[in-house]
Amino acid sequence: MMKRFSTSGIFAFLRQYKKNRGAAFGLVLILIFLIFAIFANIISPYDPLDIAVGPPLQAPDAKYFMGTDDLGRDVFSQFFFGARLSILVGLLAALTATAVGLMVGSIAGYFGGLIDEFLMRLSEIFLVIPAFFLALVLLTIYGSSVWLVILVIGGLGWPPVARIIRAEFLSFKEREFVDSARVIGVSKFNIIIREIMPNALPPAIVSATLVVGIAILAEASLSFLGLTDPSAVSWGQLLFRAQKYLRTAWWLFVFPGLGIFCTVLGINLVGDGLNDVLNPKLKER
Amino acid sequence: MAPGDPAYMIYGGGGYLPPEVISSIRQDFGLDKSLAEQFYLYITNMLQGNFGFSYAFRAPVLSIIAGRLPATMLLVLSSLGLMIVFGIFFGVSSAKKPYSIRSNAITAVSLAGYSLPEFLIGQVLIVLFAITLGLFPTGGMYSVRGEFNPIVDVLWHLALPAVSLAFGGLAIISRLTRASMLESLHQDYIVTARAKGLSERSVLYRHAFRNAMLPVITVISLRLSALLAGDLLIEVVFSWPGLGRLLFDAMAKRDFPVVQGMFFLISITVVTVTLFTDIIYARLDPRIRYSK
Numbered sequence A: 001m002m003k004r005f006s007t008s009g010i011f012a013f014l015r016q017y018k019k020n021r022g023a024a025f026g027l028v029l030i031l032i033f034l035i036f037a038i039f040a041n042i043i044s045p046y047d048p049l050d051i052a053v054g055p056p057l058q059a060p061d062a063k064y065f066m067g068t069d070d071l072g073r074d075v076f077s078q079f080f081f082g083a084r085l086s087i088l089v090g091l092l093a094a095l096t097a098t099a100v101g102l103m104v105g106s107i108a109g110y111f112g113g114l115i116d117e118f119l120m121r122l123s124e125i126f127l128v129i130p131a132f133f134l135a136l137v138l139l140t141i142y143g144s145s146v147w148l149v150i151l152v153i154g155g156l157g158w159p160p161v162a163r164i165i166r167a168e169f170l171s172f173k174e175r176e177f178v179d180s181a182r183v184i185g186v187s188k189f190n191i192i193i194r195e196i197m198p199n200a201l202p203p204a205i206v207s208a209t210l211v212v213g214i215a216i217l218a219e220a221s222l223s224f225l226g227l228t229d230p231s232a233v234s235w236g237q238l239l240f241r242a243q244k245y246l247r248t249a250w251w252l253f254v255f256p257g258l259g260i261f262c263t264v265l266g267i268n269l270v271g272d273g274l275n276d277v278l279n280p281k282l283k284e285r
Numbered sequence B: 001m002a003p004g005d006p007a008y009m010i011y012g013g014g015g016y017l018p019p020e021v022i023s024s025i026r027q028d029f030g031l032d033k034s035l036a037e038q039f040y041l042y043i044t045n046m047l048q049g050n051f052g053f054s055y056a057f058r059a060p061v062l063s064i065i066a067g068r069l070p071a072t073m074l075l076v077l078s079s080l081g082l083m084i085v086f087g088i089f090f091g092v093s094s095a096k097k098p099y100s101i102r103s104n105a106i107t108a109v110s111l112a113g114y115s116l117p118e119f120l121i122g123q124v125l126i127v128l129f130a131i132t133l134g135l136f137p138t139g140g141m142y143s144v145r146g147e148f149n150p151i152v153d154v155l156w157h158l159a160l161p162a163v164s165l166a167f168g169g170l171a172i173i174s175r176l177t178r179a180s181m182l183e184s185l186h187q188d189y190i191v192t193a194r195a196k197g198l199s200e201r202s203v204l205y206r207h208a209f210r211n212a213m214l215p216v217i218t219v220i221s222l223r224l225s226a227l228l229a230g231d232l233l234i235e236v237v238f239s240w241p242g243l244g245r246l247l248f249d250a251m252a253k254r255d256f257p258v259v260q261g262m263f264f265l266i267s268i269t270v271v272t273v274t275l276f277t278d279i280i281y282a283r284l285d286p287r288i289r290y291s292k
Helices: A009-020 A021-038 A075-111 A113-128 A131-142 A144-156 A159-172 A176-183 A188-224 A233-244 A251-278 B006-011 B019-028 B035-047 B061-096 B102-115 B118-132 B150-184 B189-194 B200-222 B226-238 B243-252 B257-286
Strands: none
Touching: A009 A021, A009 A251, A021 A075, A021 A251, A075 A144, A075 A159, A075 A188, A075 A233, A075 A251, A113 A159, A113 B257, A131 A144, A131 A188, A131 B226, A131 B243, A131 B257, A144 A188, A144 B102, A159 A188, A176 A188, A188 A233, A188 A251, A188 B118, A188 B226, A233 B118, A251 B102, A251 B118, B006 B019, B019 B150, B061 B102, B061 B150, B061 B200, B061 B226, B061 B243, B061 B257, B102 B150, B118 B150, B118 B226, B150 B200, B150 B226, B189 B200, B200 B226, B200 B257, B226 B243, B226 B257, B243 B257
């Protein structure tokens, strides 16, 4: 059951993935929001931070598709720039978590013994640190910064990835192809990176995907408490500012809320779909 | 260091503060000592049950926390109850007939449930049930005029926050219950139980669920820190007078003794619950033995 990705493998993968309608829908959602995020500066009719481009608290109409906020800024433009920042936070946090997880998991799984013991205990310690509260206190002490949010969510999100990778390494390192690589004198580093890692990666992808969603939600929650940079436009920031107008201006929180919901839903659906394809043993679930 | 010198916060008013006032405030609150010294004093006091004195509330931290604890316990435990009871019920009934309309609906709702931040669920419920329909209060724990039976009044205020806090966990529990039920329903002993002529309910809950329960217990304990984080957000959204709001206010006011006390409490709670889960685990599943 070698699971290396070749081109024909990718097509087979897509064929199987497509069967899961929810997952296909999720992928479409994500692609739409990725386009929003990448082309935010082209799609947006106004600068998201420009005040008084319209009358304040104008309800959605033909000119301002999502209305304007209390300072007359265009919510439609803010929505796209919000997508950019929220998705960026999610991706970078997931990338951090995955990078650390791959490193820790592969070292623990390949070398075993005391190193393994130590790294796994370490991952248990990280697993019980309440990420949200740590982010809360760090943001209060060191001031609001998007990078800090990414670092905390990513830096605490690696244990699940590490554990999966470790388990895969434990089973793969005993296989013949690894033995043969060792016999012909491939270095340990290359065995880990080029021989085992490509095979161990697929199951870890699922839990890496989920970190993206977790990070977006965490950023939104921290912003909602007013702890992130007020000059940065993220969906969480928009929701934070919308609080005062909950009774009067529904468009201020409905659109960013929908943005978060659709993106995270898309990610979770894709995660589910990938899980079905990459972990076929669990398919019945 | 931190933006916002506690001395200014203790003084209260803004504007210019003469240096001698600042230094006298620092002296009163022990802020003039070195960090190491402050830390040493904090630890020794803490071990004697003294968690310091709040700058903002001008009261011992422990008594402030103790005063807020019941409100938070009420909210957290009731939403924990909601998510466990309904999560398991939905999960089991969805595993009974997988891929039926009912099961797919439950799957869809639970996917939506953890794709939303808690505070947003809270806000949506406020707009729908409090502002538009006027069925529930928008926040707080008591009515200003105590015209109702006080217990009914608190429950009436509790409904929306408890439901919003329960939503995410409920979704995860029901999903996991479904998955692990599907697995245990394939086992031979289920066929035996059915062949014995047991009722469907007995098969589902007494045979299949007992074995499907373990991963569910793990996820409840792993969700604890998420639950506490959600509690903070929900308390802020609904102005619930509990610990979450206390922590939030204390951070805004740079009331570090309260913040430290709260973090100590959160860490102790998370560690204790994790430990207990491990012990319960071994009791529930005789196959698990902790030995070396």
